[in-house]
Each structure stands twice: as C-alpha cells, then as structure tokens.
Amino acid sequence: MKIIHISDTHLGYTAYNALDKDLGIKQREVDTHKAFEQAIDKIIEIDPDIVLHCGDLFDNVRPSNRTLTFALEQLLRLKSANIPVVIIAGNHSMPRTRDVGSIFRIFELFPNLYPIFKGKHETLAFKNPRSGQMDLMVHAIPHCLTKDDFEENLKKLKPDPEVKYNILMLHSAAKGIKEFSMGEFNEQVIETSYLKPEFNYIAMGHYHKYTQLSENTYYSGSTERFSFNDIGQEKGFLEIDLKTNDITFHPLKIREMIEIPSIDAFGKDAEFLMEKIEEAIGKNEIDEKIVRLTINGLSNSTYNTLNFKQIKKLTSPALHFDIKYIRDSEENSVQISTDSIGNLSAEFEKYLAKSVVEELDKKTILKMGKEYLQKAMSKNETN
Ligand SMILES: [Mn+2]
Structure with missing residues (x-):
C-alpha cells in the first residue's frame, strides 16, 4: 500500500504587502494556495491508496470564504480520484473555546474525507484495494484541549497486531529536541517514548522542516516557507510505500x-x-x-x-x-x-x-x- 504524508499547508496564510496583480489579493496567500494545488496535482499522479494530512490545513481557526472554497475544491479533486483523505486538526485549527465550533465539521459531510478534530484519539480502518482486506489502521490524535488530554490520548494508543499496517498521525513538537519546537504557546509536545516501533509509520505535523525523527517517524514539513527560519529548506510532501518501506520526498516548486x-x-x-x-x-x-x-x-x-x-x-x-x-x-x-x-x-x-x-x-x-x-x-x- 502507498500512502501520502502531507502537513502544515496553512491555507489562507497572508504576509507582506505585495498583491497578486490579477486577483488583487495578497501574493503570499496565492503562493500558499498554489503550493497546495501543486501538491494535489502530484498526488493524483502518484495515485496513492490514502492521503494523511497531519494538521494546520488552514492558517487560522476561521478561514475566509475564499480559502474554504479553495480547500474543498482541491480535496474534492482527490475524492474524484477515489483517494480517501484523513485530516487531523493542528494547533492553528483549534478554537480556544467550544462555542466557536470547528470548521472541520464541514468535511464530515463529504464521503472520502475523514476529519479528526474532536480532541481525542480516533482509529479508522481502510481496505487495501488489492487484497480487499482491512489492511490499514490509522490511529490519529488531533490537537487536544489540554496537555493532560494529549498525554491521556497518547497512553491509549494501541497498534492492532491483527492488522497488516498500523499508522499513527500526530500534530506535535518532540520533547527534548528543542529544534522541533515552533515556540508556540499552545503547542503540544510528545515524549519520544510514545513513538513506538510497533507502528509501521508515524506521520507527524507541526514542525515545518522535513525531518526524520526516528526509525519510523517523520515530519513531512510544510508546503511553503512561512518564516525566514525556512531559508534553504526544500518544501514538499512524503510518499511511503508500506510494502518496501521506501520513503520519497516530493519537493514543490515555490517562491525563492x-x-x-x-x-x-x-x-x-x-x-x-x-x-x-x-x-x-x-x-x-x-x-x-x-x-x-x-x-x-x-x-x-x-x-x-x-x-x-x-x-x-x-x-x-x-x-x-x-x-x-x-x-x-x-x-x-x-x-x-x-x-x-x-x-x-x-x-x-x-x-x-x-x-x-x-x-x-x-x-x-x-x-x-x-x-x-x-x-x-x-x-x-x-x-
Ligand atoms: Mn504549522
């Protein structure tokens, strides 16, 4: 089975004064959207069995009408190609209070889109189109309301030994490794002991640099450069072949x-x-x-x-x-x-x-x- 690991797309991100001449909106918003569209083009070409988006799909809790429409348009292209998508909510998507409600709820209305945003661990089983068996179990923890919640959810993780491939999705910094923090006040941090080798692959979001964290754990990084810290970094997404354990980084062509x-x-x-x-x-x-x-x-x-x-x-x-x-x-x-x-x-x-x-x-x-x-x-x- 082939999976795509993508993260931190930050749709709706804006910065600087430069405007796109044709659209009259901030050029960096256009850039960020173009990077995502380019990724979707490549993913459709690769034709994976599933796409895992590890958080910060949007740059903020309330994406604009334009950003939301664009995101749905792109995600529905994957649906047309019969590729299911699991999306977890990152710290940029979590409302600070419950009454705001989550925009991720809208994704529940579309078959093939599986949003995980309720602040707790969820598992989803997927069929291997070749064997017809439920070969893939996706364990996912979205951004949680508190650090204790996150810890509780981590403790509940249990790879299913009956299933061929267990995959874990997280949106978190990694403890003890200062470099893997974004320095954000609401970020969650994971002890590396939770990165169990029983998982065939652990897909992480939050840290914006493409990085291998342990034997089976990767940050795919963001799809655009969102700060001067990102100078010199390639941006893209990962393709994982679970059968051969081959991991391929697909770089995107973005503004220098x-x-x-x-x-x-x-x-x-x-x-x-x-x-x-x-x-x-x-x-x-x-x-x-x-x-x-x-x-x-x-x-x-x-x-x-x-x-x-x-x-x-x-x-x-x-x-x-x-x-x-x-x-x-x-x-x-x-x-x-x-x-x-x-x-x-x-x-x-x-x-x-x-x-x-x-x-x-x-x-x-x-x-x-x-x-x-x-x-x-x-x-x-x-x-
Ligand atoms: Mn992010």
Whole structure:
C-alpha cells in the first residue's frame, strides 16, 4: 500500500504587502494556495491508496470564504480520484473555546474525507484495494484541549497486531529536541517514548522542516516557507510505500527566499553604508524573491541619515525585502524593519525615556516592550 504524508499547508496564510496583480489579493496567500494545488496535482499522479494530512490545513481557526472554497475544491479533486483523505486538526485549527465550533465539521459531510478534530484519539480502518482486506489502521490524535488530554490520548494508543499496517498521525513538537519546537504557546509536545516501533509509520505535523525523527517517524514539513527560519529548506510532501518501506520526498516548486550576507556598520557613516547596501543588492538576484539583509552595529546618527528613499528603490524588485537594522550597543539592540510600522520600537524607547516609572526597572520594561513589539511585528511569520 502507498500512502501520502502531507502537513502544515496553512491555507489562507497572508504576509507582506505585495498583491497578486490579477486577483488583487495578497501574493503570499496565492503562493500558499498554489503550493497546495501543486501538491494535489502530484498526488493524483502518484495515485496513492490514502492521503494523511497531519494538521494546520488552514492558517487560522476561521478561514475566509475564499480559502474554504479553495480547500474543498482541491480535496474534492482527490475524492474524484477515489483517494480517501484523513485530516487531523493542528494547533492553528483549534478554537480556544467550544462555542466557536470547528470548521472541520464541514468535511464530515463529504464521503472520502475523514476529519479528526474532536480532541481525542480516533482509529479508522481502510481496505487495501488489492487484497480487499482491512489492511490499514490509522490511529490519529488531533490537537487536544489540554496537555493532560494529549498525554491521556497518547497512553491509549494501541497498534492492532491483527492488522497488516498500523499508522499513527500526530500534530506535535518532540520533547527534548528543542529544534522541533515552533515556540508556540499552545503547542503540544510528545515524549519520544510514545513513538513506538510497533507502528509501521508515524506521520507527524507541526514542525515545518522535513525531518526524520526516528526509525519510523517523520515530519513531512510544510508546503511553503512561512518564516525566514525556512531559508534553504526544500518544501514538499512524503510518499511511503508500506510494502518496501521506501520513503520519497516530493519537493514543490515555490517562491525563492534568500538571505544576503550581512553588512557590518560599526563606526561607518551613511554614505559608506549606502554604497555597501547597493553593492550587496547588486550582487544578488532579488527579482520577485523574499529577501532578508541584516545590518549590524548601526549607530543612531548613521541610521538617521540613511537615504531610505534610495533603499526603497534598490529593494523594490523583490517581492518582499526585509532589512534588519541592529544598533551598535548590544544591550540596547533595537531591530527596526523597513515596514511602515517598523519604527514602533524606537518610538517606544523614546516614550519610555520620557516617562516616569516608579518601583520598576526601566531597562526591564524596555526589554520586554521591545520583545512584545517584535513579536507583534513578525506576526506575519506563521508557524
Ligand atoms: Mn504549522
């Protein structure tokens, strides 16, 4: 039997200001949808016995009409090809309160779509089209309401020895391996001892980099790059042949994301820096790409005399160009983005300097405030 393991498609993701000229909507939303459509095209070509989607189908709890229609359109293409799809809810799909209800309920209305979203472990048996036997048992745990719930559900996992292939689906970070966390406040974490060898395959979602976690456990990774952490990573999905244990990663063709080598600004003036910036951009092909450049050790006076109009012109061929300006005193490092709200951090620093604060340490407030602002400003980077 052949299965497809896909995850973290984040349909409806938006970021940056660039618009798709024809559709008039955010280009990154279009990109994210195109990546999913490309994956569905390839999956139909591969013609697997089942598709397992390991969570974060949508970027948020309430997908827009456009996103929902698109998702159904694509999933129904799999239905037309007679390929069943199991989808578990990830942390991006879980309403924080029960009254919101889950959009996953809509998938129950379609045969061949099997949504798992009720916060508890479920099992589904599937027929092997060749043998006609119930050869495949899918054990799935969606995102749970609490960590204890998740733990309880993990304890209930029991591979069925009577069934030829037992597969486990999870949406979770992995404990003890810091790298496998997305650093999200509501993420669930699994002890690696639950990754039992009795399962023929364990399909994981949540961590966005394609990774083998143990002998039988894989993260397929996301289908697009949703943050600068993803620079240099290929994105795609996995094909697993349960008979031969062959695992194939199918990469997708997506928009390029690059990092330009950083520029050192210690003790340099604006004129020198402008030359360096122009040179750095000239050396790299940035057309239609997502680009980041860091400038280190910038003094206030140099920052204030930079020719921002010229920088804007130089960076405009990119779809999105992020310049990270890092001030020269490490303690007071301020990160300012070129976006219009980018100066919030500096504004906050000025405001705090003028304010009278009793019984609290200004330095701590400044540090915390900057962190919050940074978080809010990078909110368009999805996990
Ligand atoms: Mn995700």
